[in-house]
Amino acid sequence: MPIVSSSMPERLRDGLDTFADEHGYTGRSEVIREACQSLLEEYQETDYEDRRVLATVTAVFGYDEPEIERRMMDIRHEFEVSVRSNSHNCLEKNAGCVETFVIEAKYNVVLEFIATVRGVDESVSVEYTAVPVNVMNVEAGEPFEKSAE
The missing domain is CATH 1.10.1220 (Arc Repressor Mutant)
Incomplete structure (x- = not known):
């Protein structure tokens, strides 16, 4: 080997x-x-390839890490077309910080976002979930497709 x-x-x-x-x-x-x-x-092909997904991405890192917090803000702006929600919370007794993102985009864009967050610093722990978006037009009862980014 x-x-x-x-x-x-x-x-x-x-x-x-x-x-x-x-x-x-x-x-x-x-x-x-x-x-x-x-x-x-x-990162290999999945059933989600070329599909829009809704993902939650959670990054946990040390408290009072201004450089990491700045990079999280930069990433939010870099992916602003896909970011639906973002929050920053401090854990009890300043044990750390949690940055949570809700992303809606094609699966490959979500994977790129996750890789970017993971690359911020080796101390950042990242977890995520992703599910396909199947938005229904309530009035017509027909599938609704969003334009690709």
Whole structure:
């Protein structure tokens, strides 16, 4: 198997080692291979390809991180056509911050948005859900299609 080098902060490397030990992995390489495979599968074609979806994207990060907060605002503006809602909340006792976005766009745009949020800082934890948008014209009872971005 080829060897691949990767740079990461000590905190992340130590976390990988602890995770591997606690979950019965043979070492950090096995954890990294599994994580990479999972990420690649997440971005492979799905039933949602070329469909509009409604997604909630939640990013959690440390309290009083002005650079991360600024980047979240920049991302909101960058994707403003797709952002339907955005909120910022501080956790109790300043334990961290939560940035929540509601996105309506084609699935590939949602994946691009998620990748952009994940790329803000290695300390940002990101979770999301996505469901296809099937908007019905209530009066006519017919499907309603929005124009693509």
